[in-house]
Amino acid sequence: MAGDPLITVSAIAFVRADGRVLTVRKRGTQRYMLPGGKPEAEETAVETAVREVHEELGIDVRPDELALLGSFDSRAANEAGHALRATVFVTRAVIEPVVQAEIDDLRWVDPAHDDADQAPLNSEIVFPTLVGLR
Known part of the structure; x- marks a missing residue:
C-alpha cells in the first residue's frame, strides 16, 4: 500500500436496530462497501458523506446524526494498485434506501459474520470495529 496512489473517500455505516449494516455495490464492481464516495472541491468529510448517500440512495441524513467512527487506511476494493483513506461515520438513523445513481445493489449484512463479497475496508x-462496540 505504501507508495500506491491514494483514493480519499467518506462513508457512512448505517446500523439497524438488529445490528446489520447497510452495504452497497456500485455498477460494474464485485465488492460491497459502505455508501459514500469521493469529495468534491472544498467539501468536508461529513459534507461528502451526506451528499453521497443522498445521491446514491435518496437518504437524507443530517450531520448531527453522524458520529465519527474513524479515519482508516486500507486497500481499494475496485481500483487495483490503489490505497484507500476513508473517513467513516456511523449512525443508527432509521432509513429507507433506494438504489439509484451508480448503485446496482444494496445488502444489509451482519458485521459479525464473514461475507466474502465485502471490500477490505x-x-x-x-x-x-463495529462488532467491538456492541
Whole structure:
C-alpha cells in the first residue's frame, strides 16, 4: 500500500436496530462497501458523506446524526494498485434506501459474520470495529 496512489473517500455505516449494516455495490464492481464516495472541491468529510448517500440512495441524513467512527487506511476494493483513506461515520438513523445513481445493489449484512463479497475496508477494519462496540 505504501507508495500506491491514494483514493480519499467518506462513508457512512448505517446500523439497524438488529445490528446489520447497510452495504452497497456500485455498477460494474464485485465488492460491497459502505455508501459514500469521493469529495468534491472544498467539501468536508461529513459534507461528502451526506451528499453521497443522498445521491446514491435518496437518504437524507443530517450531520448531527453522524458520529465519527474513524479515519482508516486500507486497500481499494475496485481500483487495483490503489490505497484507500476513508473517513467513516456511523449512525443508527432509521432509513429507507433506494438504489439509484451508480448503485446496482444494496445488502444489509451482519458485521459479525464473514461475507466474502465485502471490500477490505469493511471486512478488515470497519466491521471488526463495529462488532467491538456492541
